[in-house]
Amino acid sequence: MFAVFFTTDYAIFSIAFVVMLGIGTIEAIGLGFGHLGLDTDIESGVDAAGIDSPGVLDWLGLKSGLPVLVWLTALLGCFILTGVAVQQIATALLGSPLHWTFASLIALTIGSIANGFVSAGLGKIMPEYETSVIDTEDLIMRRGVVLEGAARRGHPARAKVVDRHGQAHYVMVEPHHDDDVVAQGESALLVRRNGPLFFVQPDASSFKPL
Structure with a gap:
C-alpha cells in the first residue's frame, strides 16, 4: 500500500x-x-x-x-x-x-x-x-545589543532586540548619527526603521537630538 x-x-x-x-x-x-x-x-x-x-x-x-x-x-x-x-x-x-x-x-x-x-x-x-507576534514597528524605542562587529553609518551590524513579550528578534542596525559607532556588546536605542534596517542611538550619545 x-x-x-x-x-x-x-x-x-x-x-x-x-x-x-x-x-x-x-x-x-x-x-x-x-x-x-x-x-x-x-x-x-x-x-x-x-x-x-x-x-x-x-x-x-x-x-x-x-x-x-x-x-x-x-x-x-x-x-x-x-x-x-x-x-x-x-x-x-x-x-x-x-x-x-x-x-x-x-x-x-x-x-x-x-x-x-x-x-x-x-x-x-x-x-x-x-x-x-508583533509588528516590526513595535521594536522602535527598544534597546538592542550588537552581537557581531561594530555598527557604523553605512556599515550595519547584527543586533538582538527583546520585545515586550520576551521574544528575541535579530535585526540589522546602524547609527542614526554619522559619527556614532556601536561596538560589539554595546547597547543602543532603536529610533527609526527604513525597510529591514533599523537606525539606533548609542546609550552614550542619548543626549543628541534626533
Whole structure:
C-alpha cells in the first residue's frame, strides 16, 4: 500500500511530508524557533509583492497570528492530505492517478483554501502565539545589543532586540548619527526603521537630538 508513495505521481506529496516532519521537529524542539531569524513581517512582504488585499491575507490564513513555520506546517499538511485524496479519487474513477503536475496544482489550490480555515482554528486554540507576534514597528524605542562587529553609518551590524513579550528578534542596525559607532556588546536605542534596517542611538550619545 505504501509503495504508491514512492511512485512518480505521489512523489511530490511524499517530499512535502518529509519537509513537514522536518519543520514540525524544529518547532517542537525549538519551541518557537520560527521567531529566530524567521520572524518576518508577513504582511509587509506580501504588500511588497503587490498583494495588499486583506481578503487575500485572510484567505491564505496569513493574518491568523501564527508563526511562519507553524503556518507553513499547516499548509503542507493540507497540501499532502488533499493531494493524496485527489490521487485516490482519480485512481478509483479513472483507473490510474493523475500526472503529478495536475494533482499538485489541484492540491495546492484546495489545500490553500483549507489552510485558511485550519490556520484560523489554530490561532484560536494557541493564544500564546497570537500575543507573541508583533509588528516590526513595535521594536522602535527598544534597546538592542550588537552581537557581531561594530555598527557604523553605512556599515550595519547584527543586533538582538527583546520585545515586550520576551521574544528575541535579530535585526540589522546602524547609527542614526554619522559619527556614532556601536561596538560589539554595546547597547543602543532603536529610533527609526527604513525597510529591514533599523537606525539606533548609542546609550552614550542619548543626549543628541534626533
